[in-house]
Amino acid sequence: MIYLDHAAATPVSERVFEAMKSYFSVDFFNPSAAYLPAKKVAADYENAKAMIGHAIGAKANDIVITAGATEANNLALNVTTSPILFLVTEHDSVRKVAEQYGGEAIAVDKNGRILLEDLKSKITDETMLISVSLVNNELGVIQPLSEIAAIIRDIRFDRLKRGIKTPLYLHSDASQAMNLLDVNVARLGVDLMTLNAAKVYGPKGVGALYVAHGVKLQPLTRGGGQENGLRSGTENVPGVVGFATAIAEAKEHINGNRKKYAAWRKILLSELHDYELINKKHALDNFVVLCYNGIDAERLVFLLEEKGIYVSTGAACAASKGVRSHVLVAIGLSDEEIAGSLRLTMGETNTEEQIREAAKTINEVVAKERARVTG
Ligand code: PLP
Numbered sequence: 001m002i003y004l005d006h007a008a009a010t011p012v013s014e015r016v017f018e019a020m021k022s023y024f025s026v027d028f029f030n031p032s033a034a035y036l037p038a039k040k041v042a043a044d045y046e047n048a049k050a051m052i053g054h055a056i057g058a059k060a061n062d063i064v065i066t067a068g069a070t071e072a073n074n075l076a077l078n079v080t081t082s083p084i085l086f087l088v089t090e091h092d093s094v095r096k097v098a099e100q101y102g103g104e105a106i107a108v109d110k111n112g113r114i115l116l117e118d119l120k121s122k123i124t125d126e127t128m129l130i131s132v133s134l135v136n137n138e139l140g141v142i143q144p145l146s147e148i149a150a151i152i153r154d155i156r157f158d159r160l161k162r163g164i165k166t167p168l169y170l171h172s173d174a175s176q177a178m179n180l181l182d183v184n185v186a187r188l189g190v191d192l193m194t195l196n197a198a199k200v201y202g203p204k205g206v207g208a209l210y211v212a213h214g215v216k217l218q219p220l221t222r223g224g225g226q227e228n229g230l231r232s233g234t235e236n237v238p239g240v241v242g243f244a245t246a247i248a249e250a251k252e253h254i255n256g257n258r259k260k261y262a263a264w265r266k267i268l269l270s271e272l273h274d275y276e277l278i279n280k281k282h283a284l285d286n287f288v289v290l291c292y293n294g295i296d297a298e299r300l301v302f303l304l305e306e307k308g309i310y311v312s313t314g315a316a317c318a319a320s321k322g323v324r325s326h327v328l329v330a331i332g333l334s335d336e337e338i339a340g341s342l343r344l345t346m347g348e349t350n351t352e353e354q355i356r357e358a359a360k361t362i363n364e365v366v367a368k369e370r371a372r373v374t375g
Contacts, residue, residue: 002309002354002361006199006286006347007137007176012242013201013348019245020203023238031235032224045237048244052208055247056193057184064209064227065240069093069175069196071220072209075230076171076192077101078218079129085122086131087114087143089327094131094173106132111281112141112331116151123155125164133173134183134193138314138327138343139279140287142181145172149189169215175199175207178250179347180258180284191215195247197239201348202246206239261285261346264355268344271359274366278333278341286346291333295340295369303365309358312343 012020023041031042050060066072070093077084077097084103086094089112095105107118114132123130130152132143152170159166170189175196177183185193192215197206211217211230223232262285269277269288278289292300297313304311314325328338346355 002358003349004309004311004344004346004358006349007140007343007345008312009204010199010201010347011349012203013246013249015249016202016242016245020238020242023241027237031237032226041237045235045240048237048240051244052195052240052247053210055178055183055251056195056210057186058210061228062210062212064211064230065235066207066209066220066227066231067236068198068205069173069194069207071231072194072196072207073097073131073171073173075209075217075220076194077129077131078220079169079171079192079215082126082128082166084129084131085119085127087133088330089136089138089141090131090133091137091173091175094133095326098131106130108330110332112136112139112279112327113282114143114148116144116147119148120151123151123168125159125166128167129169129171129192131171131173133175134181134188135174135176135284136327137176138325139289139331140176140284140345141279141282142177142284143172145170145188145190153189167215169212176284178247180254180261180286182251182254185210185212195243197243197246200246200250202243203239206236206243208243258285264346264350264352267352267355268359271356271363273363274370276337278328278331278337288344288346290342290344291337292340292342292366292370293336294373295366297340297342300342300362300365300369303369304362307361307365309361312345314338314341314343 027041029038029041031045049063053060053063073093074097084098084101086098086103088105104122107115135142156168169191171192172190173194174183178200191212193210195208198204219230221232226232265285275290278291324338
């Protein structure tokens with residue numbers, strides 16, 4: 001098997017799995033219980049949250065653990081009933097919630113980068129929240145968050161001068177970022193940030209929301225008051241210990257991985273034939289998004305699976321529902337280009353040999369398919 005869909009899911013690493021194990025069976029106690037072994041579990045949980053916070057330059061108390069990034073995004077957007085501005089290419093867990101609140105989309109250029117002038121023109125005195133992902137999950141495109149944060153700072157200052165009390169927050173979904181970027185909340189200038197364990201070789205169904213001091217959110221779940229009252233429910237101790245370990249492991253590998261994926265991306269782009277590269281600029285190196293004009297990429301996915309190669313068309317979830325990717329529409333691709341687009345995302349399961357092998361097989365499958373289509 002050659003797995004080239006790491007943006008959809010990553011396997012739990014050996015180290016993460018080991019770190020989690022004891023919390024399922026030996027140290028299974030409810031962290032809220034009064035006896036000593038439970039207090040030890042509570043301390044381990046807090047320590048794991050501190051590790052997650054430390055990795056992004058925040059404190060344990062700024063971190064709200066959630067059951068995945070979808071939930072963290074929903075919680076972040078629960079800040080306000082006033083319209084939210086969101087990047088048109090956001091994941092559905094941002095887009096659908098923002099739309100529910102009458103949100104307005106900010107446009108992107110043909111590379112998928114935010115159009116800052118469009119953002120500026122859409123901010124009004126009522127705007128309380130702007131949501132822009134750090135890395136897009138379909139293109140791997142990195143957004144200039146610190147530039148956006150600078151615009152927001154100017155607007156806050158202007159509001160202050162004019163006596164307008166409405167706050168303005170910047171939220172970023174960083175689900176796809178932690179493997180290759182050093183994510184620091186102060187450097188990025190975010191007030192709210194979503195993290196996702198499932199994309200960094202941690203367990204699925206575990207995420208976190210960074211909440212800067214002073215940002216007021218509405219709870220998503222009410223009950224026992226865990227996570228500062230914002231997300232009640234017994235703590236997922238193994239999940240969070242796994243998440244903290246995964247983030248620490250990812251950080252150790254950032255530099256090596258950057259070099260490795262840059263080299264592999266070059267190999268793919270030079271060895272593959274007959275394609276158009278979609279994510280040309282500002283993309284993480286492990287994302288290669290291609291278009292095979294005139295070819296049905298969904299068929300390619302099935303044909304490649306038969307050869308043991310797992311890839312995806314556009315976004316994995318959009319593809320399974322048979323809808324056109326809103327991201328590829330937003331960057332101006334035609335219906336034909338969207339139909340022929342393939343996303344390859346490299347990761348820890350790959351080797352250089354696999355990358356070369358995948359390029360060779362993709363070339364063969366595409367050539368056969370082209371011959372079939374053109375008769
Ligand atoms: N945000 C981004 C950018 C993602 O890539 C994903 C997962 O595909 C999510 C949010 C949702 O994550 P989850 O399904 O783990 O809640």
